Amino acid sequence: MRVHDLSVPGNLSRVSWKLSRTVLRGGTNSNVGPLLGKKIRNAKQPYCFEVNGGELFAFAGIWDRWKDASGNWLKTCSILTTTPNAVTSAVHDRMPVILEPDSYDLWLDPWMRDVSAASDLLKPYDAWAMRCYPISTRINHVANDDEQCSAPVELAEIQNRLFS
Numbered sequence: 001m002r003v004h005d006l007s008v009p010g011n012l013s014r015v016s017w018k019l020s021r022t023v024l025r026g027g028t029n030s031n032v033g034p035l036l037g038k039k040i041r042n043a044k045q046p047y048c049f050e051v052n053g054g055e056l057f058a059f060a061g062i063w064d065r066w067k068d069a070s071g072n073w074l075k076t077c078s079i080l081t082t083t084p085n086a087v088t089s090a091v092h093d094r095m096p097v098i099l100e101p102d103s104y105d106l107w108l109d110p111w112m113r114d115v116s117a118a119s120d121l122l123k124p125y126d127a128w129a130m131r132c133y134p135i136s137t138r139i140n141h142v143a144n145d146d147e148q149c150s151a152p153v154e155l156a157e158i159q160n161r162l163f164s
Contacts, residue, residue, distance in 0.1 A: 021107050023058035023099060024079060026051075047091050048135045048150050051098060051125065060097040060107055060122060085124035087132050098125040 051057045063077040081094040088095040099107055103121050106112060133152040138144045 020063050020110070022061045022063050022077065023104055023107065024061045024077070026057050026059055026096075026098070043137070045155070046135050046137060046139050047132050048152075049088060049095075049130055049132050052129050053131075058099045058101075058104060060099050080122060082122055082124050085127040085130070087127045087130045088124075091132065095124060097122050 060080045061077055062080065063075065065073060065075050068074055080097040082097050084092060084095045099121060106117065107121055112118065134155050135150055136148065136153050139149045
């Protein structure tokens with residue numbers, strides 16, 4: 001399945017209601033989190049963003065299954081993005097839509113067609129419930145799949161490695 005991100009700034013009517021809504025799991029407890037990079041000199045510094053002290057959470061997403069020009073079925077998925085909150089704006093100009101747990105059922109309801117109700121869910125997550133910290137660039141290598149990938153690092157430590 002191909003995963004993309006899709007920014008839906010305020011006008012949800014551009015998104016077809018034929019697309020199926022989904023939620024995608026995130027959170028540092030699963031080694032899956034909203035990881036963003038901020039360019040420092042010529043390298044991107046990865047950051048981890050936690051919600052509610054590292055709890056699992058869900059991104060708002062949409063998916064579809066369609067045939068390409070060759071007649072092959074493709075499954076595609078997009079994580080919806082929105083404007084950043086105060087925590088994420090220092091690193092990126094948008095953020096994934098993180099759903100509140102009590103809104104999962106509404107987002108996943110296939111009969112929900114209320115654009116206003118859906119749009120209300122696609123807002124920046126409350127910054128007070130999030131934290132951000134730099135992590136090691138070892139997250140960039142697929143062979144690294146352990147807790148150290150989301151462990152905080154000191155930026156000074158990273159800068160020292162650039163010159164050693």
